[in-house]
Amino acid sequence: MTVKTRRLALAATALLTTTALAACGSSAGGAKASADGGGKAEVVLRLPDPGNSGFLALGKKDGSLDRALAAVHAKVAWTGSAGPFAPAAQALSADQLDVALGSITSAVAALAQKPGFKLFAQTAPDGVGEGILVKNDSPIKTVQDLAGRKVAVSQGGTSEYLLLKALEKSGVPADRVERVYLRADQTSGVFNSGQVDAWATWNTFSTPSIANSGAHFLVNGKEVGSDNYAVWAVRNGFAEKHPEVVKAFYAYLHEGGLKEKADPAGYLNVFTDSGPTAVTPAEKEIAVAVTRQSATADVITEADTARFATVAAFFADQKVTKQLVDVKPYLIDIATLADGAK
Known part of the structure; x- marks a missing residue:
């Protein structure tokens, strides 16, 4: 993800509290609804709110994400702004959230527990913004x-x-x-x-x-020499039941990231240009420069997997995790997802 999306997706660290997670659970209760008059059930993808900047924020405002998901009989339920990946990982495992964004470093720490999620997309490390x-x-x-x-x-x-x-x-x-x-x-x-x-x-x-x-x-x-990828995680049960929705959402992430990279300024302050969520004029120049040098969400390749393993080994060596975490079993190959999550 680019700087604006990641900025709003990671900034509010307190908003995946017990109350927020309960709200997610409530939205899960409405996850099946009449879709198109043909009797096909509509799937709700529970996704942390993207905030005020980035292509997901624009997708929320202009309805383009829901239109993209409508092709696979799905829509988004925004669950409130995301906090750090640790509570998001817990929400995924507790069936209170369907997808979430984090870093491979935070994902490794979460995978050392009892994860209920897998990783389905990556964005190359941000060499200039961190x-x-x-x-x-x-x-x-x-x-x-x-x-x-x-x-x-x-x-x-x-x-x-x-x-x-x-x-x-x-x-x-x-x-x-x-x-x-x-x-x-x-x-x-x-x-x-x-x-x-x-x-x-x-x-x-x-x-x-x-x-x-x-x-x-x-x-x-x-x-x-950072290998700190951004990664998208999906709840295991959701990936197994709705692989076509995960693939459609991935396609939107990939294309949206390319569009934002081409015109970073056009994706700032989507809803408001004032207040605590707004990018100030002083910040705009930096944000645009970082986004132009960023990557977009993409499939997880063997080369990426090897770098994930390097991060896991480093965390084990540094005693951040108690043991070496094998990331590979928790990765999804988007190309074969229709046949079930790997």
């Missing part, structure tokens, strides 16, 4: 300078992965840096006030920090 932020006046000039410092990270996903990758590449022992575990949406104030020396994060938070708070990347994802 990394380790420091303030413009910081004395920290190299990754080696992080030794003895405090770095804010979100535990067990993108943030912690980026820091550990940077330290490994620069030969800095992980225990020489103090990891301060914070929720991503609660870190900005801590970083801006100087309570931590650096912040490992992704484009949801890096774009406003760079645009508005006098920060810059010490190193970005590309520079640390």
Whole structure:
């Protein structure tokens, strides 16, 4: 996914609470309805709300996603803005959500549990929108300078992965840096006030920090050799019962990402240009530049699978997961999905 979609899809970390999940369950009760007068049941795809920017937001506003899904007798039920992937993974496993977006790093951590989902699409790592932020006046000039410092990270996903990758590449022992575990949406104030020396994060938070708070990347994802793909997950039962819907949704993701990449500015502030969800003028230039360098959702290839395995091995080596997670059994081949999820 591109910066705007990922930004709104990942920013609201508290909205997949028990109340929100209960609401998802309520929408599940209405998941079967009369479709087209021919007696064909209509399937409801429960999807986190995309917020104010990105092609999914536009698809919600102009109805194009529902029109695309209508061809396979389906429609979307927006469940409220998504939070981090960990609670979304729990919602998938509890039959309270059908699809969700995350990172391969957060997916590996979730797959170490008892997953009720598989991955059906990937977007290549965001080399320029994620990394380790420091303030413009910081004395920290190299990754080696992080030794003895405090770095804010979100535990067990993108943030912690980026820091550990940077330290490994620069030969800095992980225990020489103090990891301060914070929720991503609660870190900005801590970083801006100087309570931590650096912040490992992704484009949801890096774009406003760079645009508005006098920060810059010490190193970005590309520079640390990140394999941190964005991935789409689908609930096992949904993929098994409605493979044609998953394929139609994947096609919309792929085409929508290409259109947004071609005209990033046209997908900003879809519903409003003011308020907390709006991209400010200062952020717009950064957001457009990151999107133009981004990829679109695509099938998961053998090469991608190998890089997923590298992430899993790295997390096991770094003791982020207690054991090595084999990601391959949890991947879906879209090309053969009509014959059942692999």
